[in-house]
Amino acid sequence: MGLDDIEGLEVEEIARKIESMEIRGAAEIARAGAYALKKIGEDFENEDMTDLLEELETCKVRLLSTRPTAVSLENGLRYVMHGVRKADDIEQLKEMISDNYSDFIDNSIRAKSKIAEYGGRRISDDDMVLTHCNSSMALAAIKYAWNNGKNISVIATESRPKKQGYITVEELSKEGIPVTLIVDSAVRAKIKKVDKVYVGADTIASNGAVINKIGTSQVALCADEARVPLTVCAETYKFSRKSTFGELVPIEERDPSEIVDPKKFPGVNISNPVFDATPSEYIDSIITEKGVISPEGAYRIIEEMIR
Secondary structure, rough: OOOOHHHOHHHHHHHHHOOOOOOOOOOHHHHHHHHHHHHHHHOOOOHHHHHHHHHHHHHHHHOOOOOOOHHHHHHHHHHHOHHHOOOOHHHHHHHHHHHHHHHHHHHHHHHHHHHHHHHHHHHOOEEEEEOOOOOHHHHHHHHHHOOOOOOOOOEEEOOOOOOOOOHHHHHHHHHOOOOOEOOHHHHHHHHHHHHHEEOOOOOOOOOOOOEEOOOOHHHHHHHOOOOEEEOOOOOOEEEHHHHHHHHOOOOEEEEEEEEHHHOOOOOOOOOEEEEEOOOHHOOOHHHHHEEEEHHHHHHHHHHHHHH
């Protein structure tokens, strides 16, 4: 679900769609959150700046509660709110919100194009690429390689429990890219046939650890054992400033019913973590719109964001 699909929706509707994962993917979540703030500015009717700032802050808090692991959402909201408390009047405040929103969306689109190019160049002719979940950034790089004449194929995991891998195989198949769907637990059985692993990220910490869809760390372990390089494709607004100051990235736990009906297993605890953390030592490189960096370079990216 993209920006066109949420046009005109109220903030609470957008928040519920993010919570239910109708709006999914770190980039789409960030854009949707940014749009919600812009809409508040557009729809606000009285002339009291304090009231508007309070409404924006309330919206921000509500949106942040929807997906606590996705730092892209937090950074997108921060971008739209940047400098707004320095506005001289209500009209300037609204204009700043609108301009910040437009800049964020433009930068996000440009980032995807750059990451596709940089990532696509690193895929070689005849490569078999394995991907996990449904990362728009990783898929953009794969499509770039294919569209530039490279004869590649892809293995995509099912990505339980939401099975986002189904979206991935449908998307790649429509492009004509040969793709094979496997269950998550088949990664180790297939990894020796793989040349590269490409995944996305929901959050990147200052130590280079990558928080992504549950199962990514197991894919990384299999890739490391088989000496297959793992590449992460992510915009710089997915880097966590807070991790620099010692804050741990919260791992979202969702409703057990996404896995199985709990009533069928009375007395059994069912855990449904959505993300896991892949240590930096299992990551070959991180591709951003600013270039290709090593995981150790994450701190430098975050340092630039804090300045």
